[in-house]
Amino acid sequence: MSQITLTGVGKSFGAVQVLRNIDLDIKDGEFAVFVGPSGCGKSTLLRLIAGLDTPTLGDIRIDNADVTRTPAADRGLAMVFQSYALYPHMSVKQNLAFGLENSRMPKAEIEERITEAARMLEIGPYLDRRPGQLSGGQRQRVAIGRAIVRNPVAFLLDEPLSNLDAELRVSMRAELAALHKRLKTTMIYVTHDQIEAMTLADRIVVLRDGRIEQVGAPLELYNKPANRFVAGFIGAPNMNFLPAKVEEPGGEGFFADVLGESRQAVRANAAAVRADQPITLGIRPQHLRLARENEDGVEVEVNLVEALGSETVVHTTAGNGDPVLAVLQGQRPFNAGDRITLGLDPENLHAFDETGLRLQGN
Amino acid sequence: MTRVMTFLTRRRGGKGWHWTDIVTWVWLIGGLVIMFGPAVWLVGSSFKTPAGLAEFPPTILPYATEEVTVEGYDEPLPLFEVTLEDGSTAILAEARRIGLVAQMIDPNDPGEPVPVNINDRSPVRELSFEIDNYTEPFVHFDFLQYLYNSVFVTVMATIITLVVNSMAAFALSKYKFTGRNLVMFLILATLMVPLSVILVPLYSVVSALGLFNSLWGVILPTVATPTGVFLLRQYMLTIPDELIDAARMDKASEWQIYWRIILPLTAPALAVLAIFSVVWRWNDFLWPLIVLSRKELYTLQVGLNVYAGELNVQWHFILAMTVVTMIPVVLVFVFLQRFITTGIAGAGLK
């Protein structure tokens, strides 16, 4: 049972405020992923939960017990570090046993837990080796094993896959997901890679500049990003943004003038906007399509065409000079310099106000 | 031997000789003679009898005139190779000598002595190591005590140095606390202030603590070496902080982190510091000279100097004890040279 609750948590290093006013509730058994660009404070937030740093403001609770001032050792958590942080002078077995010995567990039980973890992670053959003699993937397993044997109330993982090569990263990702299904323990996972976040998380916490931008299930974030930042951060390739202006209410929302050349219907609460209000329209590259005959689309100039076979990635420039990326299905015979018109569907349009917040009803 | 020489002189590349090659070899061979020669000479001399030491011309290896016991004489007599008047040679013992003429007798047939001009004979000599030079100072002088004092000072000072320096280096490399920069500044500022600049006040501090004429008075002022703290700290900075975080998550106490994680990982730097500390403390001279005024507390260095300063210098004992004093350092040199040279090249230690 482990529910982790953060209330009004802030952290400063000297004059530098790294985290401000974080409120977060991680449910028991949940796989939560903290994601954000580097320097957003996600690792610091994890260290605060771990107890390796103390927050300047606010409090942290685990199962309703205030642990804000409790040392890391007494919070019952286990952590997997980015560099694995295996003790280089100890064998794999000693690495696994170290934490258990420190909590004065009987030798037989230590042995039992190590055997179990070794079986689960298939690191049995390496138990007597030193970390230096293992490959990156094996070290990763040992680091996870060291956390598992502790039987913690929650796992904290700090960019655990970032030191692996691309192929290994994909397979370890799957293993981690399987591990979470089996153990059903709360996991908090920090990454800067939104694909890891999308594939692993029950809930994603997007952070920027020490603030939470949005918390939600992966597809919720993908389909209804709360602001321009989340919209741009989640999903690959990045969302296109086009400047627009509110024209008149109509349809299921209002009409907007895009780049002064195209009129598009936007689904949103028309009462919440005023005429001539500048807004930003976002559309994912995959949602762009070639405009139908006579359809009021956005005309762009093709710069570069990447034919991938099943789809064609078209790099273009809009009338105002902004880049627009389109991923079109199938193979398209475009050349650089061609002018094409792209069609937008209202159900795929994301609309944001001047401050970057999603419009009501969008 | 020639194979050793060809190995040592064989050059990489195998191009022709250049004048710099000749300079190189003159320099190397000259260096070999000048650097090792004196020590070899010392060791050779240390096995000579007082008579052997007074000999001119001197020999590198210790020789002594062979002696035999001859019937009818209480003392053993020295043996000489004598060229007789008929041109033949014989081994005879000298019974006595008056002026240029010695009375020689045949040790196997002690009859009437034969008069022999001393220019017609040369002593029969054999390689002989005068072990008494080594045993006497230990048995009849205080050198065993000096040796003990030196070992005690060296071992204690090194252990304390390693413990307190590594603890301080741990605190200075792995914790953030107010005043850390001040402490680092103090340590750096005193890095180059030698003991010889604070002799007088240090002497009064040591006396005030009742450590005058105590081996601890020699040990304690040397153990908080800024050099050691600095060296160990630089090394510990290379140990990733994540290891310490991991250990904290593993319920290790700070003390356990120090001795189960940090100390084993700092072993190479500790080894370098230990070696240097042993050499430093073994060789210390000025400070022990000031603090120790009672004979039974002298270290080898002080004792040697005092004995060598006496009017009637007994060189055969002094040389032997010099060799004894040299032995630990030579052992360190032979077995641990690699550590020392990396220590010097890396950190400029001395």
Added chain:
Amino acid sequence: MSAISDIGDKTGAALAASVKWAAGIIDPPLRWLQKKAGFNGMAAFFLAPNMLIFGIFILVPMVINFAYSMTGGGALFLPDRVFVGGDQYGRLLTCSDYSRPITCTEDQFWIAVRNTAIFVVVQVGLMIVLALTTALVLNKSLRARSFWRAVFFFPVLLSPVVVGLIWRWILQRQGLLNYILFQFGIEPTVWLTDRFWAFVAAVGVSIWAHMGFYALILLAGLQAIPKDLYEAAEMDGTRPARVFWRITLPLLGPNLLVVLVLALIRAVQIFDEVFVLTGGGPGTSTLFITQYIYEIGFASVLRNPGLAAAASILMGAVLVVLTLIQLGVGRRKDPKEAAK
């Protein structure tokens, strides 16, 4: 050999076990302390022993040294001493004719200063040339380089007393040197009782004892010079002498400066080996500053700790200046780094 290493392993294991036991015993009280003091409190605990010893035996003496230098009389402890202001410095520095040490109030001090100055210039100059030559020779592609390096490094580890005694033995009237010279038809000299030759011996012996250390630092510097620079010079057809002056020496510059300052710092403090070799004699011909401080502060009948403290502060000032130069040199960007 395996038996020895076996014993070594066993004693090592026993040692490790006892250390482990001792460290385990004090863990519980320290855990308690950690609970009370927190992480940063433990930093104070780790720092305490070293800083306590450091404070008592280095910091406090450094500070009260100034107080000593401003007091007079023969009493040992500071409270018993008479304040005399700058009198000790005045006594040290007063001369009626500064070109002749004999006219100074403390003629011994001035003789020691003059001797030390000459010693520093001659010894450091010669030693650096010899150390550089040795480093260049060792940097050639030699077989068994570590053996030859060891040859030159060997005397560095010897204790000053051993060094002094070895050379006293060689330089005595019936010693090895006279014998060798005798082979060449040169009359024996009693080296250490001659004012000039005793000084030469002090310089020579101290070079013998320390040169290897500096050669080692310079060798490390030479080996850090990228090989491709030499290859490029060779491609350009640069003559070896020009390579030395235009590539080797400039790139070795920082190391040479470090060596220069270190050698200066040590030469100013010269004491042990010369004290054993000559005792400062004959007369005052090899009397150097540290020996003067030792004599006046501890050995002479008319001990004057205040005067010794004042002299040591003057020497300390010189060392501080040299150290600052060294730190300044160390901070300058290494041209080798810039070359990369």
